[in-house]
Amino acid sequence: MKSATNQQSENPMAKLPSVDYLIQQSAQRFQSTYGLSELTKVVRLVLQEVRQTLLSEASTRTYKDEDYLQCIEQKLTQRAEKKVKAVLNLTGTVLHTNLGRAVLPKEAVDALTLAASEACILEYDLGEGKRGDRDQLIEELLCELTGAQAATVVNNNAAAVFLLLHALSEKKETIISRGELIEIGGSFRIPDIMKRAGVKLVEVGTTNRTHAKDFMEAITPKTAMIMKVHTSNYAVQGFTAHVEDDVLAQIANDHQIAYVVDLGSGNLVDMSLFGLPKEPTPMEALKSGAHLVTFSGDKLLGGPQCGMIVGSKELIAKIKKNPLKRMLRVSKLTLAALEAVLHLYRNPARLPEKLTVLGQLTRTRENISLQTARIVSHLNPYFEGTNLTISSQVVMSQIGSGSLPIDLLPSSAVVISGKSKSAEKMVLRFEKLLRKAAIPVIGRIKEQQLILDLRCLRENQEEILSMSIQKVFQEIHFKP
Numbered sequence: 305m306k307s308a309t310n311q312q313s314e315n316p317m318a319k320l321p322s323v324d325y326l327i328q329q330s331a332q333r334f335q336s337t338y339g340l341s342e343l344t345k346v347v348r349l350v351l352q353e354v355r356q357t358l359l360s361e362a363s364t365r366t367y368k369d370e371d372y373l374q375c376i377e378q379k380l381t382q383r384a385e386k387k388v389k390a391v392l393n394l395t396g397t398v399l400h401t402n403l404g405r406a407v408l409p410k411e412a413v414d415a416l417t418l419a420a421s422e423a424c425i426l427e428y429d430l431g432e433g434k435r436g437d438r439d440q441l442i443e444e445l446l447c448e449l450t451g452a453q454a455a456t457v458v459n460n461n462a463a464a465v466f467l468l469l470h471a472l473s474e475k476k477e478t479i480i481s482r483g484e485l486i487e488i489g490g491s492f493r494i495p496d497i498m499k500r501a502g503v504k505l506v507e508v509g510t511t512n513r514t515h516a517k518d519f520m521e522a523i524t525p526k527t528a529m530i531m532k533v534h535t536s537n538y539a540v541q542g543f544t545a546h547v548e549d550d551v552l553a554q555i556a557n558d559h560q561i562a563y564v565v566d567l568g569s570g571n572l573v574d575m576s577l578f579g580l581p582k583e584p585t586p587m588e589a590l591k592s593g594a595h596l597v598t599f600s601g602d603k604l605l606g607g608p609q610c611g612m613i614v615g616s617k618e619l620i621a622k623i624k625k626n627p628l629k630r631m632l633r634v635s636k637l638t639l640a641a642l643e644a645v646l647h648l649y650r651n652p653a654r655l656p657e658k659l660t661v662l663g664q665l666t667r668t669r670e671n672i673s674l675q676t677a678r679i680v681s682h683l684n685p686y687f688e689g690t691n692l693t694i695s696s697q698v699v700m701s702q703i704g705s706g707s708l709p710i711d712l713l714p715s716s717a718v719v720i721s722g723k724s725k726s727a728e729k730m731v732l733r734f735e736k737l738l739r740k741a742a743i744p745v746i747g748r749i750k751e752q753q754l755i756l757d758l759r760c761l762r763e764n765q766e767e768i769l770s771m772s773i774q775k776v777f778q779e780i781h782f783k784p
């Protein structure tokens with residue numbers, strides 16, 4: 305067997321140990337944890353990398369057995385790391401779509417853990433001892449909380465809108481105001497959804513003004529419904545006019561067509577009770593006469609990703625009969641988490657303390673400032689005398705996920721900035737290195753400053769953040 309430390313040969317390639325040799329050397333340390341096939345794969349990868357390094361650098365460097373073992377260990381741990389990992393969301397956007405939107409409350413996590421680890425009631429009628437309907441797990445709660453006659457749940461709100469259109473308006477016409485033909489991040493465009501659902505879109509009014517007679521004049525024998533889309537991610541201000549829910553509902557009733565509302569981020573309580581911007585609720589939309597309302601589970605509601613359709617018993621029954629419902633149905637994990645979250649809404653007074661998202665959204669600037677002050681005073685000594693500064697700064701957080709970007713929440717941030725032009729590059733590197741920390745820290749760069757909005761930082765995560773900043777600071781300072 306050839307040794308890895310054979311220094312005799314002139315050609316460095318000739319010194320490379322064999323795959324078998326390296327497996328033999330490393331098996332005792334790694335095989336029981338990772339298995340022989342994974343170890344073999346990693347040994348091959350490491351050898352390939354070493355070969356490439358030697359070729360590209362025309363290097364005569366020699367690798368000892370211990371060097372190989374280190375490379376093998378590093379690659380094994382790196383490959384075992386999960387891609388889905390926790391991060392510190394210090395972006396200032398609470399419901400960040402790219403970071404998983406709502407963080408679930410403990411009750412929901414417990415419920416989904418149970419549903420995942422045990423056989424559980426999903427489509428089973430315990431009383432009758434036979435097959436049931438999975439919507440029944442949450443239908444009663446949803447009806448109670450929204451005032452609807454019936455409810456169903458699908459994979460997300462985009463799916464809810466699509467299913468509703470397909471089930472009720474395929475080969476027919478749906479009327480919608482031009483001001484509501486919106487695009488929501490991630491390629492959800494109302495006109496495209498309509499086309500895919502086989503629905504003929506009839507646009508009425510103008511971008512800023514739509515009147516009741518626009519709708520009335522557009523109704524034909526082929527009209528299936530009037531749809532209203534909550535323009536959650538932008539606001540038209542100034543010379544505007546839109547038609548109120550109750551008027552649209554009346555027009556729909558007079559012509560025996562459906563009136564449906566896509567609320568986007570519908571919540572089940574009035575958010576202004578908690579000092580947050582008022583968002584229309586499904587309860588209000590139904591009360592004003594909407595026949596169906598759709599909304600997301602993981603936006604302001606604070607639950608798992610899903611989309612709800614609530615409203616008329618007859619229309620929900622029709623939707624549930626559509627074969628697409630089977631394709632868009634949610635998993636037991638989603639239902640378990642959703643049920644637990646809906647239960648919390650029965651006691652609105654305790655929601656800010658129980659519902660994680662609401663807790664994050666209702667944190668006061670004063671409360672967040674205490675955290676920034678602690679972290680800044682702890683880290684300041686490191687930054688003193690360098691060309692970087694750390695300070696606390698008053699900032700504004702966003703709710704995110706299609707809530708109005710103009711509705712901002714007063715917050716406080718730890719800010720890292722440079723004292724000179726050249727130090728600005730270091731700030732950018734700081735941001736990048738924080739993203740690569742063991743628990744990645746995600747902030748944002750604004751005007752060459754790194755802004756870490758602490759709204760979503762729990763007290764027990766302060767230490768992690770301080771340590772990560774300290775570590776990155778040292779790396780930048782000593783390896784500029």
Ligand SMILES: *Cc1c(COP(=O)(O)O)cnc(C)c1O
Nearest residue numbers: 460461462536567568569600706
């Ligand atoms: C967010 C949103 C959607 C899409 O909801 P998802 O749950 O992300 O699929 C649809 N309509 C409106 C008005 C929205 O705000």
